[in-house]
Amino acid sequence: MSYPYQIKSLEAYQQAYKQSIESPENFWADVASHFHWRRKWDKTLEWNFTEPKVEWFKNAKLNITENCLDRHLKNLANRPAIIWEPNDPEEHHRVLTYKDLHYKVCQFANVLKNNGVKKGDRVCIYMGMIPELAIAVLACARIGAIHSVIFGGFSAQSIADRLQDAQAEYIVTCDGAYRGQKDIPLKNVIDDALIGCRFVKRVIVCTRTRTPVSMLKGRDVWWEDEVKKVETLGMFDCPAEEMDAEDPLFILYTSGSTGKPKGVVHACGGYMVYTNYTFVNVFQYQPGDIHFCTADIGWITGHSYIVYGPLSAGATTLMFEGVPTYPDAGRLWDIVDKFRVNILYTAPTAIRSLMGFGLGPLQGKKLTSLKTLGTVGEPINEEAWHWFDEHVGKGKCPIVDTWWQTETGGILISNMAGITPSKPSWATLPLPGVQPILVDDRGEEITEAVDGEFKGNLCIKAPWPAIIRTTYGDHERCKKNYFSTYPELYFTGDGALKDEQGNYRITGRVDDVLNVSGHRIGTAEVENAINMHAGVVESAVVGYPHDIKGQGIYAFVIYNGGHGDDNLQRQNILQTVTRIIGPIAKPDKIQFVSGLPKTRSGKIMRRILRKIAENEMENIGDTSTLLDPGVVEEIKNGKL
Incomplete structure (x- = not known):
């Protein structure tokens, strides 16, 4: 699979950026033309930040899973789609080709339908990092159900809050999960969460740890039993539901400055185009590369850069069940060597933690397959950046320092690997289509530099395709949180510096988060x-x-x-x-x-x-x- 919209030089970046700002509709229409649509859009973009209302690819029809799976079956059927490395290094890893993944997604989509799930229903997914988590996410998208993945470390009360907010009547979970030395009793936590959530109709439980669990008649069913049922019924294929580009794809809850978590809603069309575009360009993905993002799918990074971005690009994405320090602090490096990983995308916290173990865990590790390193989640400090560069990348791998948020859907500011310059601890330049602006507390643009740097509150002037559409069930909250602080601007909640070359450095939250x-x-x-x-x-x-x-x-x-x-x-x-x-x-x-x-x-x-x-x-x-x-x-x- 080739990517005609992949940027190959600094000049090409500058040209693409200029075009994306001067004519965003033409720019994104051109990128979007390389995807499979059931019906093309009437209008590329319609927006205002006052309501706020943003619509990309208006009236277009698609299903994101046809772009992540079906369109690859002709030429990439036998390419690995997901490589899964278990928590225990002694347990055998699994490889799902695009053909395998398509089959399993259709199979589980039929399980969902068989259990009453319909287009528009909310499905809460609370699972460990196993392939079935990605399968459940894609199966929801296939039938037009809205998935809401909850990270496996949240408590019963946190789950109950999210279930009630989304009115999610269906849950997919596991008996338990492995994470380092811990066994997490996921089904027991769900049972506690459901005490006050009587509206839940069905809990589908996947077997992983063989932990004894309570199964309530009429509510709880085993994943494996339900799969056998649809096979007995001869339900092997599952045609993808036609979705509007602006239909909700998923809800992902994030902490706000008030006590109640807010459900960020992303839409099918724009999110698909933007995660693919940023994945291909920031990491400079080449067909056949192995991409290893260490995030959990319970966070936005896992949604965008383990599942949707890589799979829509026909890439091979590696999922890891465990933690970087189990059974020892060399685990990530073992995985890189075992699977000849080309792109490693992780968090500064993980890098700093691994630095604390010294260079011993790196001894004897080749790491020669690595081409690109990346960081996500927070600004990386210079010491960690140089350690990562020198000891993991051997000075040969560009490091992409990516800044973005749950609400942005994909990366907004980052260097592109080997294409645009990096600057340690700086996110550097905005991606095409992204228009950052620094403002003071009154909302006026910062126009004077101090010691060669501009400093202010980071806002964005215009929408990109994966921008948040609303907060679930409470559009006023979306408006208040992101679009009211500074009129006509999306406020990120972060402070930033900008140097005279236009590079950005994120300085951290300026709100109560x-x-x-x-x-x-x-x-x-x-x-x-x-x-x-x-x-x-x-x-x-x-x-x-x-x-x-x-x-x-x-x-x-x-x-x-x-x-x-x-x-x-x-x-x-x-x-x-x-x-x-x-x-x-x-x-x-x-x-x-x-x-x-x-x-x-x-x-x-x-x-x-x-x-x-x-x-x-x-x-x-x-x-x-x-x-x-x-x-x-x-x-x-x-x-x-």
């Missing part, structure tokens, strides 16, 4: 969970620099649950957070305080707490307007 190990967690969400602990009166949560995670979670807690062992109280609070959100949101530090710095109107001054958590005691600023300025000294003296 933390970026922990590349995962966004709302401070309000963590505070809500802490406040549910019986002994807690009030709490405030901020981020602070963390050597491995990038950002750690620092909680200031007013506690009146009796006297005694502070450590035990901390453990109890951590258990509460784990129970309500999941272990991913556990604070790294909990400081007990008698009060919080508040204005006279009762607003907590998190800016002051952030300075204390970051050890910037001298830069706290004026505290005279606080209700009780003395509380600041007490907090400073008790800092952990």
Whole structure:
């Protein structure tokens, strides 16, 4: 499969970028013409950011799985589509060719239909990183059901919140999952989540760990039994449902600055075109390359760069069930050598963690197949960038430092491997079709550089095909979160620097959202969970620099649950957070305080707490307007 829209030189990038800004409709119509559409669009783009409303490829008809599977069967039927490496290196890996994957997706799509799933129904998928997860995602897309994948580390309460928001009546899960040394009891967690979700009609359970589970008659069925049923009925093929380009493809929940997670909705047509385009160009994918993205499909990175981007490009995508440090810190390098991986796309958190083990785990690893390295989830610091470059890439592999978000669907700012220049710890240049702008707090464009750099809040001026369409069931929230802060602009929530060559460096969140190990967690969400602990009166949560995670979670807690062992109280609070959100949101530090710095109107001054958590005691600023300025000294003296 060739990619006529693949950029092959810096000059070609500059030309493509110019065309994409001057004539976005013609530019994207040309890219989209290389996909399979059942009906072509009447209009390439219609938009305004006030409502907001964005429509790409208006009235076009398609099914994304025909582009990810069916169109490859003629020439690529026997090419590996998915290579799966299990958690345990002693267990045998699996390879699914495009022919195999097409068969299994049709098979499970028929299972879904047989269990009552129809076009437009929401299906929650809560599974470990096994091929059946990708199969379930694609099977939903095949029949027009809207999938909502929930990361396997979330708690029952978090799942229940998401099920209720999406009104998802169908669930696909596993008996359990393996992740490093842990066995995660997925079905038991689902059972707990369903206590308050009586509207769920069916739970389809795939066998993985052979953990004993409860199966309720009339609600719970085994994946394997349901597959046998459709085979007995002779249901082998499953024609793809015709979808409008603007029909929802999936909902993916992300943390917001309020306690309630928000369901980001992506549409079929634009998302398909954009994930494919960015995959092919950023990584400079060549037919036959093995692409290894270490993310979980429960996050947007897995959706876009394990499933839809690579498969729509006829690529070979590698899925890994485990973690980079199990059974030892050489596991990623073993996988690269075992499968002759060409592209390795991972998170700065993973790189920093592996750096901590020294060079021992790299001894004896060839890594000669690698051509491109990539990072995602958070800005990468220079030390980690150079370590990755020198010891993994051997100085021969370009590193693409990709910046994007759940809401953007695909990469917005990044160098292209070996095509556009890289700059350590800078995301560099916007991709074609992406128009960034830096503004001050009043929304006015930053036009003056300080020491050769422009600094401001990062916004985007115009839509790209994979932009968020809405937040599920609450369009007003979408408008408020992304399009109201600065009129006529999409606000990313991030701050950034721009140099005089037009390169961008992301400096981190400027709203109340933390970026922990590349995962966004709302401070309000963590505070809500802490406040549910019986002994807690009030709490405030901020981020602070963390050597491995990038950002750690620092909680200031007013506690009146009796006297005694502070450590035990901390453990109890951590258990509460784990129970309500999941272990991913556990604070790294909990400081007990008698009060919080508040204005006279009762607003907590998190800016002051952030300075204390970051050890910037001298830069706290004026505290005279606080209700009780003395509380600041007490907090400073008790800092952990």
